[in-house]
Amino acid sequence: MTILGRVGRGLVQMLVLMLGCTLLVFILQSLSGRDPGRSILGIYASQEAVDALNEQLGANQPALVQYIRFLGDILRGDFGISYYSASPVADLIGPRVLATGMLLLMGFVFAFAISLPLSMVAARRPGGIADGFVRSFTIAGTVMPAFWLGILLILVIALPTGLFPVGGYGDTFAEHLRGLVLPALTLGIGLAPVQIRTLRTAWIRSMDSPYVEAARSRGVGQSRLMVTHALPNSVTPLISIVAVQIGWSIFSAVIVENTFRIPGLGQGLVLAANQSDFPVVNATTLVLAFTVVFVSFTTDWISMLFNPRLRSTR
Known part of the structure; x- marks a missing residue:
């Protein structure tokens, strides 16, 4: 095909x-x-x-x-009338879509910033001290609940330094970014372990490939081999993992938004459910479901760009 x-x-x-x-x-x-x-x-x-x-x-x-x-x-973008406020649902969830979108985007940026260097360090010498440290980090990040990690970041970073708000979202774009740093970091730490394990495995497999061995025989350094030769082939499984993580990250965003009082879709969904505001619950559910479906298929198409075998006719 x-x-x-x-x-x-x-x-x-x-x-x-x-x-x-x-x-x-x-x-x-x-x-x-x-x-x-x-x-x-x-x-x-x-x-x-x-x-x-x-x-x-x-x-x-x-x-x-x-x-x-x-x-x-x-x-037409008409999701009905809120049972609780008698306002158009679209007007209620519109600002929340922006808040959740920014949180997810920043969360994945933090996750990539964590997973890329750590997986590279671990893959350079599998079984070494650095690899053991990275694997320990992935275990800790996997078992650590999002709400507990959020509270920990508040106690360790927000309260002592005052650089970031304990909660809230602010009114301007700059305040939005500042208010989302710790929530996004909480989300990113939760996403990073799976990405690290995926990249580490893909990197080790790619480093044993014939074309990498050929480049090594020409005197190409280890770091350049990993970045310019092995990384492109290691990205394909990461894209598939990210597609799966989108759904999980939306669920995790519900916890993070309520921990940091971010007015996103997750917080709005919990609030609407407590108020039995079914039009808002339905609209929020549809927006999240459409997002997961769209991202899932989009990542499949992106994978074809990185994998020549998927672009060929069959």
Whole structure:
């Protein structure tokens, strides 16, 4: 199959998965048994007003018609009205998408900054002292809960130095970045162990490849061999691992955001669930699900760029 065929098939699969996500959320919303009109207007509203609002929202129509209308609203970016604040859901989760996106991006930047040099040090001499230290770090990073690590960073860095806020997000972009440093570092330390193990294994395997041996025989130094010759082939498995980590990092972001009081999607999801605000819960769930599906297929396409065997016809 050609690369265009693989991309086309991936697009179809991605759209089918996203459609399945919308169907699942719609079914769960229907099973909740909540009256949308009553939930929005409150218990003291008249039944006539509730019926009129339900008619406007299409809640009295057949399930198939409601689902088609639900899909149309999603395509327009309309996720309904919040049961708790009676505000458009899109207006509520929009700023939270930015906060979570910045947190995840910074978290992966920190993870790469940690995993690349440590995996390189470990792979230079497998079984050595440095390798043992790095492997110990990966074990500690794997078993350490995100909320405990976040609290530890607050006690060790934020409180003694005052360089970073204990919690909160600020109002300006500079304050956003400053407020996200410790949450992103917490997330990055949690992501780094798997990346280190993946890169270490791939690096060791690549260093034993014939083309690396040929370059070594020409007098190329160890560091240059690892960076210019072995690293490109070591990146492909890392891309696949990152695709898997996206889903885990979103779950971890829920904990991190609540630990540092970051107004992201994770904190909003917990708050909406406590308030039984199902439209906000549904919209947040869809945004996170769409993100995971999109990133998963995007990383598959990126892998084809780094792996010539995936680009060839079969």
